[in-house]
Amino acid sequence: xxxxxxxxxxxxxxxxxxxxxxxxxxxxxxxxxxxxxxxxxxxxxxxxxxxxxxxxxxxxxxxxxxxxxxxxxxxxxxxxxxxxxxxxxxxxxxxxxxxxxxxxxxxxxxxxxxxxxxxxxxxxxxxxxxxxxxxxxxxxxxxxxxxxxxxxxxxxxxxxxxxxxxxxxxxxxxxxxxxxxxxxxxxxxxxxxxxxxxxxxxxxxxxxxxxxxxxxxxxxxxxxxxxxxxxxxxxxxxxxxxxxxxxxxxxxxxxxxxxxxxxxxxxxxxxxxxxxxxxxxxxxxxxxxxxxxxxxxxxxxxxxxxxxxxxxxxxxxxxxxxxxxxxxxxxxxxxxxxxxxxxxxxxxxxxxxxxxxxxxxxxxxxxxxxxxxxxxxxxxxxxxxxxxxxxxxxxxxxxxxxxxxxxxxxxxxxxxxxxxxxxxxxxxxxxxxxxxxxxxxxxxxxxxxxxxxxxxxxxxxxxxxxxxxxxxxxxxxxxxxxxxxxxxxxxxxxxxxxxxxxxxxxxxx
Amino acid sequence: xxxxxxxxxxxxxxxxxxxxxxxxxxxxxxxxxxxxxxxxxxxxxxxxxxxxxxxxxxxxxxxxxxxxxxxxxxxxxxxxxxxxxxxxxxxxxxxxxxxxxxxxxxxxxxxxxxxxxxxxxxxxxxxxxxxxxxxxxxxxxxxxxxxxxxxxxxxxxxxxxxxxxxxxxxxxxxxxxxxxxxxxxxxxxxxxxxxxxxxxxxxxxxxxxxxxxxxxxxxxxxxxxxxxxxxxxxxxxxxxxxxxxxxxxxxxxxxxxxxxxxxxxxxxxxxxxxxxxxxxxxxxxxxxxxxxxxxxxxxxxxxxxxxxxxxxxxxxxxxxxxxxxxxxxxxxxxxxxxxxxxxxxxxxxxxxxxxxxxxxxxxxxxxxxxxxxxxxxxxxxxxxxxxxxxxxxxxxxxxxxxxxxxxxxxxxxxxxxx
Numbered sequence: 001x002x003x004x005x006x007x008x009x010x011x012x013x014x015x016x017x018x019x020x021x022x023x024x025x026x027x028x029x030x031x032x033x034x035x036x037x038x039x040x041x042x043x044x045x046x047x048x049x050x051x052x053x054x055x056x057x058x059x060x061x062x063x064x065x066x067x068x069x070x071x072x073x074x075x076x077x078x079x080x081x082x083x084x085x086x087x088x089x090x091x092x093x094x095x096x097x098x099x100x101x102x103x104x105x106x107x108x109x110x111x112x113x114x115x116x117x118x119x120x121x122x123x124x125x126x127x128x129x130x131x132x133x134x135x136x137x138x139x140x141x142x143x144x145x146x147x148x149x150x151x152x153x154x155x156x157x158x159x160x161x162x163x164x165x166x167x168x169x170x171x172x173x174x175x176x177x178x179x180x181x182x183x184x185x186x187x188x189x190x191x192x193x194x195x196x197x198x199x200x201x202x203x204x205x206x207x208x209x210x211x212x213x214x215x216x217x218x219x220x221x222x223x224x225x226x227x228x229x230x231x232x233x234x235x236x237x238x239x240x241x242x243x244x245x246x247x248x249x250x251x252x253x254x255x256x257x258x259x260x261x262x263x264x265x266x267x268x269x270x271x272x273x274x275x276x277x278x279x280x281x282x283x284x285x286x287x288x289x290x291x292x293x294x295x296x297x298x299x300x301x302x303x304x305x306x307x308x309x310x311x312x313x314x315x316x317x318x319x320x321x322x323x324x325x326x327x328x329x330x331x332x333x334x335x336x337x338x339x340x341x342x343x344x345x346x347x348x349x350x351x352x353x354x355x356x357x358x359x360x361x362x363x364x365x366x367x368x369x370x371x372x373x374x375x376x377x378x379x380x381x382x383x384x385x386x387x388x389x390x391x392x393x394x395x396x397x398x399x400x401x402x403x404x405x406x407x408x409x410x411x412x413x414x415x416x417x418x419x420x421x422x423x424x425x426x427x428x429x430x431x432x433x434x435x436x437x438x439x440x441x442x443x444x445x446x447x448x449x450x451x452x453x454x455x456x457x458x459x460x461x462x463x464x465x466x467x468x469x470x471x472x473x474x475x476x477x478x479x480x481x482x483x484x485x486x487x488x489x490x491x492x493x494x495x496x497x498x499x500x501x502x503x504x505x506x507x508x509x
Numbered sequence: 510x511x512x513x514x515x516x517x518x519x520x521x522x523x524x525x526x527x528x529x530x531x532x533x534x535x536x537x538x539x540x541x542x543x544x545x546x547x548x549x550x551x552x553x554x555x556x557x558x559x560x561x562x563x564x565x566x567x568x569x570x571x572x573x574x575x576x577x578x579x580x581x582x583x584x585x586x587x588x589x590x591x592x593x594x595x596x597x598x599x600x601x602x603x604x605x606x607x608x609x610x611x612x613x614x615x616x617x618x619x620x621x622x623x624x625x626x627x628x629x630x631x632x633x634x635x636x637x638x639x640x641x642x643x644x645x646x647x648x649x650x651x652x653x654x655x656x657x658x659x660x661x662x663x664x665x666x667x668x669x670x671x672x673x674x675x676x677x678x679x680x681x682x683x684x685x686x687x688x689x690x691x692x693x694x695x696x697x698x699x700x701x702x703x704x705x706x707x708x709x710x711x712x713x714x715x716x717x718x719x720x721x722x723x724x725x726x727x728x729x730x731x732x733x734x735x736x737x738x739x740x741x742x743x744x745x746x747x748x749x750x751x752x753x754x755x756x757x758x759x760x761x762x763x764x765x766x767x768x769x770x771x772x773x774x775x776x777x778x779x780x781x782x783x784x785x786x787x788x789x790x791x792x793x794x795x796x797x798x799x800x801x802x803x804x805x806x807x808x809x810x811x812x813x814x815x816x817x818x819x820x821x822x823x824x825x826x827x828x829x830x831x832x833x834x835x836x837x838x839x840x841x842x843x844x845x846x847x848x849x850x851x852x853x854x855x856x857x858x859x860x861x862x863x864x865x866x867x868x869x870x871x872x873x874x875x876x877x878x879x880x881x882x883x884x885x886x887x888x889x890x891x892x893x894x895x896x897x898x899x900x901x902x903x904x905x906x907x908x909x910x911x912x913x914x915x916x917x918x919x920x921x922x923x924x925x926x927x
Contacts, residue, residue, distance in 0.1 A: 010589030013582035072576060084572040095569030113569025118558035141558040155596030157611035168588030175584045191592045196614055201601035208602070210661040214681050214834045217658035224605045224656070232608060232615035235595050245554065257550035281593075337569065356577045357590075364589040373594060374613065386592045387577070390584070399581075438583040446584050449577040486573035489561075493575045501575050 007161050008168070011363020012434050014403075016447055016505070028065050028073075035061040071356075071481050080485045088339045093488075095337040099330055107328035108291070112298070113337060115141065115489045115500055121291055121329055124263035127270070134270070134288035136263045137498060139242075144185065145262050146242045146499050147270055148294055151277060152285040153237060156367050163282075164366045170280025172443070177276060179390035179444035183269055186242035188499040190385040191235065193373045194300070197308035198229035203315040230378050238297060239286075240499035241266075241273055291329060298332040301495045302347050304381040304455060337488070344462045345487040351458050353466030354490035357450035358479035361427070371476040372452050376468045381455040383495040387502040389447040396445030400436050407432045449502050452480075453494035600628060604656030606649070618653060620909050621874065635900045635910040639917060646913050647673045647880055653911075654876050655681075658834050662874045662909075665829075666837035667862040668855045670844065670881045674837045681834050686827045688820055688854070689842025695819075695826040696838070698730055698857035699754075699770045702864025709765050720760055720767075723864075727754055729895045730860035731775075731809075736891030737853055738808035746805045749790050749798075753778045756786065773822045776809040812853065816846050821857045829865065852884040856892055859885070863899050866908050876909045883914040 017025060024032075036058045042051035064074040072080070087093035095113040098104040104111065110119045118141030123133045137146040156164050178184035205225075209218070243266060252261035270288060277283040289297060296314075300307045313325040334347040344353045357372075373382050391399070407429045414421055439445060454469040456462060466482070473480035483490035493501020528538045561571045582589075598612040603619025620634035636653075638646040654664040655677060666674045669685065678685045688694045704719045711719065731750055732742045755761040757770045757778060778786070782798050792798040813822050820843075829836050838858055843851050859879060866875055879885075885892050896912070903910045 008588060010586045012586050013580045013589070016579035016581045071578065080573045087570050087572040090564075091566045092564050092568055092570035093572055094567050096567040114562040114571035115560075115574060117562040117569060118556070120556075138553060140554050140556045141560060141562070143554050151593075152597050153593040155594055155611060156591070157595060164591075165588070167593075168591060169585065171587050171591065172584040175587065179584070189592050191594075193595070193613065198601075198615075201615070201617070204600075204602045208660045210659065213659045213661065216680055217655050217834070221605065221656055221659040228605055228608070228615040233613040235597050235612060235614070237593060253550045259553055261550070262553070283593075354575075356575070358578050359580050359589065366588040366591045367594045369590065369592055370594045373592070384592050386590050388587065435581075435583050438585065443583040443585050445581065446587060447579050447581055448587065448590055449579045450590055451575065451577055481578060483575055483577070486571070486575045488569070489571040489573065490575040490577075492571075493577060501577060503574070503577055503579055 007365040008165055009363045009365050010168075011359075011361070012431055013359055013448070014428065014431050014435075024066055031065045032062045035065070070484070077485075084485050093339040095334065097330075097333055097335050100335040104330045107330040110298075110329045110332060112333040112496075113488065114492060116333070116492050116496060116498060118142070119498060121294060122259045122263070123291055124266070125260050127263075127267050127288065132288065133290050134263075134267075135291045135294040136259060136266060137294070138259075139498070139500065142500075142504075143245045144242050144499075145245060145248065145266060146240055147266055147288060148238055148240045148297065148497050148499075149270075149274070149277075149286050149288045150293065150297070151237045151239050151283045151287075153281075153283045155235075166280065167282045168366055170276065170282065173280055174273065174276040175388055175390045175446050176442070176444040177272060179392055179396075179446075181269070181272070182392045183243050183247050183265075184241055184273075185244050185247070185389060186240070186499050186502055187273070187388045187390070188238075188240040188242070188385055188497065188502075189388070190238045190240070190383065190495075190497045191373055192237075192301075192304075192495070193233050193235055193375055193382045194304045194307065195375075195379050195381065196229055196232035196234045197305075197311070198225065198232075199308045199311035199315070201225065201229070203312065233375060233378075235373075236297075236300075238289075238497035239273070239277065240497050241269060242499040243269060292326040295327040295329045295332040297497055299327055301383075301497065302332075302334045303350060305349070305457075340486075340488040342484050343482055343487065344466060345491045346458060347491070349458055350455050351462045352453050352455040352487070352491050352495065353462050353469060353482065354451060354453040354487055354494045355466075355470060355473060355480040355482050356490070357452055357473055358481055359448075359450075360477055360479065361424075362477075364477055368476050368478070369450075371472040372469070372478075374472065376465075376472070379456065379460075380465060382469070382472075383453045383455070385451050385494050385497070385501070387447075387449045387451075387493075387499070389502055389505065391445045391447065391505075393439070393444070396439055399445065400432065400439055404432050404436055447502070447505060450478075451483075451490060451494035451501060453491060455495065599623070600626070603660070604653050606652060606656070621907065624904065633900070633904050634908070635903050635912070637912045637914065639914055641915065650878055650880070650911055650913060651677050654835070654878065657874075657876060657909075660874075661872075662876050663831070663833070664835040664876045664878060665862055665866065666835070666878045666880070667858045668851075668880065669837050669839045670841060670851055670855075670884070672839055672841045673880065674835070674878070675839065678835050678837050683830075683833050683835050683837075685837035685839050686829075687839040687842060688827075688858075689840070690819065692842065693826060694838075695823040696821055696857060696861050697769070697771055697823060697825045698821055698860045699727055699772065699775075700825050700861055700864050701767060701769065702861075704864065705767055705769075708767055723767075724751060724754060724760075726860060726863060726898075727770075729898055730856065733856045733860075733888065733892040733895035734772075734812060734853060735805060735808040737849070737856065737888035738811055739889070740804045740808040742805070742891060745790075746802065749779065749786075749802055749805070750775065752786055752789050756783075769824055771822055771824065772809060773813045776806060776813050779806045779809070816850055817843075817853055820854065825861070831865075848884045848887065851881070852886075852888045852892070855879070855882070855885040856888065856895060859896065859899055863902070866906060872907075874907055874909075876911060877903075878911045878913070880913045882912045886914065 039051050039054040039058050098111045110121055112119055118139050120138045122136045124136045127134055134147055248265045251265045255261040255264040274286045277286050296310050313323055317323045317325040337347045344351050372384055375382055454465045456465045470480040531538055564570050595612045598609050598614040601617055602622045603617045605615055605617045607616050609616040620636060623631035624634045640646045675685050686694050688696060701723060704723055728747060735742045753775055757774055758767045779802055787795050787798045840851060840854055843854055862877055900910050
């Protein structure tokens with residue numbers, strides 16, 4: 001991170017759950033050892049035939065436990081398949097909204113499938129100079145609170161290296177601030193690239209087009225609008241801040257208790273995050289979403305095509321107050337979704353394929369994710385969500401300390417066992433050492449996960465577009481990992497800006 | 510010791526309260542309100558939902574929570590997963606021009622809208638197009654002008670050097686005006702323009718304001734024209750020219766109607782100065798005046814008697830229909846005379862065009878195109894200053910000034926070489 005002329009290459013990251021020794025966790029080692037116990041006992045009892053017979057079984061069990069297949073062990077795959085099968089057999093995994101069933105009683109009640117089903121939204125007390133009432137989201141599943149903002153950022157396409165570096169430092173400072181206050185558990189940045197529906201332009205033209213203008217100019221404008229609206233894309237970005245109940249419980253009680261008390265504590269966090277977003281991160285606007293705004297963001301996450309109608313109604317309501325532009329929370333989700341397929345998820349008239357992104361060991365420059373967010377054809381929607389979990393300095397210190405000790409232990413065992421110390425081992429040890437040094441310098445430790453998704457109409461081949469998404473991820477220097485068997489929850493992580501999806505850290509508060 | 514005894518002892522040590530003392534004198538203190546009962550902070554998470562969501566028929570139960578690949582890094586490394594790559598682009602107003610390469614969205618240009626709404630820090634609606642020859646600068650400008658016409662804009666092409674705008678004019682059923690030798694069109698760069706309208710009925714203050722604008726524009730033009738002949742135009746020359754212009758128009762005499770002036774008249778007045786002029790310019794003698802202003806007269810004379818003679822030295826004969834969607838002044842006939850002649854012609858046309866657009870009516874949106882502007886810039890720093898003055902006024906005029914040149918160093922080259 002020096003001020004060199006070229007772009008900064010970031011890459012000093014490691015897996016969240018590094019292997020204790022030889023790339024395997026302590027649990028895997030214990031499992032392997034237990035699986036081998038019968039063989040040892042048989043050998044101890046001089047029953048050599050039995051020991052010899054058990055050896056292949058032990059080898060198979062060790063492979064099943066230790067060798068990861070597409071990110072998961074075979075046991076984990078088997079368990080996931082079993083759960084999916086059970087859910088499907090019982091009829092739990094398909095979805096029908098209450099609105100579609102005609103049983104929606106309260107329209108303010110969010111009705112969302114799967115991991116989003118614990119969501120309840122509340123209107124917070126007035127906030128900011130405009131006295132807006134941001135939606136405060138309670139997740140009953142994880143006992144967390146969240147707020148969502150729509151942000152506008154000029155992007156980094158025209159930025160010099162120094163400006164990019166400055167923005168990167170701005171994001172780092174935001175996360176360091178969050179780690180210091182020890183309130184925020186997750187900051188999620190979501191970017192959507194969606195087909196341009198031309199709703200805003202149509203509204204602008206309605207008021208600015210001159211009927212007396214030359215017919216040639218009008219004809220050219222109309223033809224171009226038709227062509228470009230099909231070809232163009234729009235970008236939307238959201239930031240979600242998640243705060244666990246356990247961390248704000250006491251402060252909320254002092255602030256009056258109840259949802260309002262929680263909201264008041266959240267407002268303090270929001271102001272701090274907003275200041276950093278608008279300042280060093282370089283956002284041009286930060287708008288905290290109220291209930292209709294949030295409902296619209298969720299709805300367009302499930303059905304990108306609905307954006308045109310929602311945007312048009314929102315623009316039209318400024319001139320005609322009779323128009324119902326507000327989308328109720330009860331209608332934010334999909335109306336129906338069949339049980340998720342193994343490799344994609346169908347929701348209303350759309351289907352999506354979702355991958356997680358594996359970060360390369362060689363590192364990446366800022367903006368390397370650009371191909372992932374670029375649709376390959378008009379009409380395709382791409383989404384990417386980056387989850388950041390800032391970890392408090394005390395815990396970070398302990399985690400890095402443990403990792404450092406494991407690294408040293410592994411090096412020592414390798415040395416004593418006469419194994420060769422390879423370059424990858426030295427690199428991993430240097431990373432741990434580097435993290436320790438930077439932590440001491442005042443940086444924060446952050447858990448990071450990236451989920452990317454492609455959404456197309458159900459009449460298009462999702463197999464093809466899923467492959468294109470994976471090609472884009474590969475082309476950007478990262479590695480895709482399709483989240484098989486978990487496409488519904490993965491879709492929620494990648495496309496719905498509620499900050500849900502980051503796997504929990506063991507022992508997290 | 511029993512608790513009752515302890516209570517009695519505490520009561521006795523506490524003594525009598527104020528209420529008790531006051532009651533001895535027959536008064537009663539108003540009762541204190543009991544503090545409001547603090548509501549118990551009930552747990553807002555009263556509903557239990559499992560980690561995989563709700564179970565039940567068609568409840569959308571998530572069998573497998575998303576096993577995202579999680580990484581651990583220190584905060585200064587998060588730039589590697591920076592997602593805010595493409596911007597939102599500009600607001601969807603104005604002429605559609607194409608696809609924004611960076612954002613992938615439709616790109617439309619609305620300079621006046623951007624200025625009014627302070628989008629992206631735009632404070633002036635001017636546009637400058639730079640590009641190598643043949644890269645589509647003029648084509649882009651023509652697209653912009655045509656598409657802005659749908660929103661009420663009118664276009665004035667000040668000097669179509671290669672007749673590039675003629676097909677567009679024809680498509681809009683407008684015939685361009687051609688300026689050249691042997692053609693009837695004449696342009697007087699010292700035209701009053703709309704500023705001279707209804708001069709006799711103007712209040713004194715307004716007349717003074719307009720006169721200042723007119724004389725300022727003329728001086729700027731003459732500075733540019735004289736500078737193009739490599740003659741310095743200092744404050745002494747400016748005083749002389751200003752005095753002559755005030756005399757010729759009748760402004761110095763307090764005339765209620767301003768006379769139209771041409772460059773030959775100015776040249777003639779400097780050649781045969783009156784005693785009043787010599788005196789007003791604080792020269793000792795008439796000969797002293799003639800000696801000092803010789804370079805100035807020669808420079809102006811080149812315009813009057815040189816290869817541009819007969820083009821910019823007579824009252825304007827071109828009648829511009831300001832309600833037409835486009836008006837173009839073709840200079841292609843001057844091409845054989847060389848770049849410098851075309852540059853001088855462009856300078857004259859720019860000044861004339863500025864006069865014509867200086868008093869725009871509210872809502873009268875206009876695009877003024879100055880193509881091949883590098884030819885004008887080559888004339889020297891004074892020509893660049895003249896152009897710069899035109900560009901600075903567009904914010905107030907509701908006018909988009911479009912300048913087309915090859916490279917930014919066109920301006921720099923002329924500034925350093927002269």
